[in-house]
Amino acid sequence: xxxxxxxxxxxxxxxxxxxxxxxxxxxxxxxxxxxxxxxxxxxxxxxxxxxxxxxxxxxxxxxxxxxxxxxxxxxxxxxxxxxxxxxxxxxxxxxxxxxxxxxxxxxxxxxxxxxxxxxxxxxxxxxxxxxxxxxxxxxxxxxxxxxxxxxxxxxxxxxxxxxxxxxxxxxxxxxxxxxxxxxxxxxxxxxxxxxxxxxxxxxxxxxxxxxxxxxxxxxxxxxxxx
Amino acid sequence: xxxxxxxxxxxxxxxxxxxxxxxxxxxxxxxxxxxxxxxxxxxxxxxxxxxxxxxxxxxxxxxxxxxxxxxxxxxxxxxxxxxxxxxx
Numbered sequence: 616x617x618x619x620x621x622x623x624x625x626x627x628x629x630x631x632x633x634x635x636x637x638x639x640x641x642x643x644x645x646x647x648x649x650x651x652x653x654x655x656x657x658x659x660x661x662x663x664x665x666x667x668x669x670x671x672x673x674x675x676x677x678x679x680x681x682x683x684x685x686x687x688x689x690x691x692x693x694x695x696x697x698x699x700x701x702x703x704x705x706x707x708x709x710x711x712x713x714x715x716x717x718x719x720x721x722x723x724x725x726x727x728x729x730x731x732x733x734x735x736x737x738x739x740x741x742x743x744x745x746x747x748x749x750x751x752x753x754x755x756x757x758x759x760x761x762x763x764x765x766x767x768x769x770x771x772x773x774x775x776x777x778x779x780x781x782x783x784x785x786x787x788x789x790x791x792x793x794x795x796x797x798x799x800x801x802x803x804x805x806x807x808x809x810x811x812x813x814x815x816x817x818x819x820x821x822x823x824x825x826x827x828x829x830x831x832x833x834x835x836x837x838x839x840x841x
Numbered sequence: 842x843x844x845x846x847x848x849x850x851x852x853x854x855x856x857x858x859x860x861x862x863x864x865x866x867x868x869x870x871x872x873x874x875x876x877x878x879x880x881x882x883x884x885x886x887x888x889x890x891x892x893x894x895x896x897x898x899x900x901x902x903x904x905x906x907x908x909x910x911x912x913x914x915x916x917x918x919x920x921x922x923x924x925x926x927x928x929x
């Protein structure tokens with residue numbers, strides 16, 4: 616029985632099939648979870664993929680937070696289940712208060728679509744166990760609102776508890792403290808702006824995202840075995 | 842119940858970058874307006890709410906702001922309430 620990873624599909628999500636494919640390449644079984652369903656069908660991990668959930672109306676992630684599926688995702692996260700939000704999924708996780716802070720418009724007012732270098736800052740999260748500490752990865756970003764911000768107390772906590780998961784080596788968007796991704800206190804919920812699934816095969820220009828996704832598959836597998 | 846028009850102004854919190862406002866501020870001098878500073882671009886949300894009185898309307902819209910209309914991490918908001926019909 617292979618590991619099942621739920622990939623949430625909101626109206627406007629557009630990276631779900633890429634994530635499904637990349638997870639499939641690693642031996643996991645991706646399973647689309649429609650946002651209007653209140654259940655996630657006993658999956659072993661959840662990915663909130665990139666896109667423009669609910670058209671990004673009002674604020675990015677603001678309306679997605681109230682989709683019925685988010686109650687199940689919140690319960691799953693509270694029970695220690697691995698949850699990863701990529702790009703718009705990261706924005707949804709902050710709006711849902713599963714992760715602190717917020718993502719505001721990029722400094723420079725440009726939509727950024729380019730490959731950036733990020734550095735792995737901790738290997739004790741569901742997204743980085745299979746990576747090396749300090750490892751540099753080339754992974755694409757594709758966002759307008761990726762400029763992470765939080766209050767100074769929250770930033771202190773994130774640093775003290777080593778909850779900054781990945782940092783940009785050359786900050787593209789003005790993000791506070793070069794933050795590209797963070798995790799929750801339980802280290803089972805991770806949000807990041809770069810797209811690992813778009814760096815999951817050498818043919819795409821980089822396969823550096825594979826270590827991240829393999830970590831998630833491993834975390835899901837551990838949950839399945841438990 | 843009385844219908845109240847609510848105008849909610851959602852803007853960036855002080856200290857939060859407003860790149861759109863900054864860009865407009867940089868553009869205005871090109872038109873000769875060299876005396877302009879502190880340009881901020883905010884969002885306005887208008888809605889009508891039925892409530893017992895203006896205070897109740899204000900309290901309810903305030904709650905909507907906290908729960909959905911604004912993100913307190915990066916945004917602040919102001920609520921303005923106007924009665925649409927006089928109470929009879």
